[in-house]
Amino acid sequence: GAGVSQSPSNKVTEKGKDVELRCDPISGHTALYWYRQRLGQGLEFLIYFQGNSAPDKSGLPSDRFSAERTGESVSTLTIQRTQQEDSAVYLCASSPGLAASYNEQFFGPGTRLTVL
Amino acid sequence: QKEVEQDPGPLSVPEGAIVSLNCTYSNSAFQYFMWYRQYSRKGPELLMYTYSSGNKEDGRFTAQVDKSSKYISLFIRDSQPSDSATYLCAMSPNNAGNMLTFGGGTRLMVKP
Numbered sequence: 001g002a003g004v005s006q007s008p009s010n011k012v013t014e015k016g017k018d019v020e021l022r023c024d025p026i027s028g029h030t031a032l033y034w035y036r037q038r039l040g041q042g043l044e045f046l047i048y049f050q051g052n053s054a055p056d057k058s059g060l061p062s063d064r065f066s067a068e069r070t071g072e073s074v075s076t077l078t079i080q081r082t083q084q085e086d087s088a089v090y091l092c093a094s095s096p097g098l099a100a101s102y103n104e105q106f107f108g109p110g111t112r113l114t115v116l
Numbered sequence: 117q118k119e120v121e122q123d124p125g126p127l128s129v130p131e132g133a134i135v136s137l138n139c140t141y142s143n144s145a146f147q148y149f150m151w152y153r154q155y156s157r158k159g160p161e162l163l164m165y166t167y168s169s170g171n172k173e174d175g176r177f178t179a180q181v182d183k184s185s186k187y188i189s190l191f192i193r194d195s196q197p198s199d200s201a202t203y204l205c206a207m208s209p210n211n212a213g214n215m216l217t218f219g220g221g222t223r224l225m226v227k228p
Contacts, residue, residue, distance in 0.1 A: 004159070033215060040124065042204060043160070045215035059215065091159055103148050103208050105216065107159030 002026065004108035006092050012114045013082055021077045021111045025094030030072050033093045033105060036061075043091060049075060050097055082115045089113070119143050122205055122219030131228050135192040139205035139219045142186065146207040149181050150216065151190045154202045163203075164190065167211075195226045 005024045013019050025032050030051045035043040045059035049069040060066070064082075069075040079086055089112050093105040120141045129135055137151075148167055152160035164179040166172045172179045178191040188207075192199055202223045206216040 035215075035218075040220075042120070042122070042218035042220040043206075043216070045217075048215055056215070093159075103150060103211055103216065104162060104165060107152075107161065109157075109159045112157075 004092055004094055004106055006090075006108040006111050008111055009109065010112045010114075012116065014116050015084060016081055018078065018080045019082055019113065021079075021090050021113070023075045023077070023092030023094075023108060025073065025075070025092070026106055028072075028096070029094035029106070030097030031095040031105075032069055032075050033095075034067055034075070034077050035091045035093065037089045037091055037110070039088070046077070046090075079113075082113075084115050087113055087115045117142065118220070119217050120205060120207060120219040122222055124220055124222060126223040126225055128225045128227060129195055131195060131197060131226055133195050133226070135195050135199070135224060135226075137190040137192075137203050137205075137222050137224070139188050140186055141188075141207060141217075143207075143209070143217075144183075144186065145209040146217070148208045148211055149179070149188050150206040150208075151177075151179055152204040152206060152218075154204060154221065156201075160204055192224075195224075197226050197228050200224055200226050 032049045034046040048056040064080045067077045089110040091110045093107045151164040154160040169183045180189040202221040204221045205219040
């Protein structure tokens with residue numbers, strides 16, 4: 001079956017511009033996560049959605065970052081007024097959101113963002 | 117100090133070798149431990165998922181957790197060139213939807 005998909009796969013933007021990154025989770029997965037991975041580093045948690053509950057935004061690094069999710073489907077991560085330090089791979093993951101499976105997160109291929 | 121430490125490598129081994137990858141952590145609340153494999157320019161894929169202390173085996177892969185030492189390991193037997201990737205450990209205090217805390221990853225190269 002289809003996995004997690006993300007678009008675009010690559011995005012080059014100029015400092016100060018806004019960007020929008022999209023994630024399509026696995027169908028039926030109620031939990032959705034965004035992570036950021038800087039070059040050669042591990043993943044940093046950004047935000048988590050579970051069903052209709054209020055999202056956990058505790059990992060967002062600044063108010064320039066925001067994310068939305070429509071029901072239990074597509075999510076969009078928006079970065080306003082991009083800075084060079086925002087350059088990274090942005091990874092989306094989804095999980096079934098059922099007991100004993102929350103930690104089984106399935107990742108998309110990521111969006112590689114380069115801010116010039 | 118990071119919550120989860122992992123030697124970045126690269127670790128280079130000959131084909132057929134036994135590989136040992138390790139992570140240490142500082143948060144005693146972590147109960148669930150995962151290993152992900154990430155090929156270049158791809159998203160991480162879940163390899164092993166364990167709860168609390170002990171061993172878990174799946175084919176050529178064995179995951180070990182020692183909570184008393186706050187130390188986890190992934191062993192790969194009969195390593196293959198296709199195992200060349202970055203291996204990330206991840207952990208969580210519960211199974212209720214918390215975000216995962218990742219190590220920085222160890223890059224493994226298996227030479228034919």
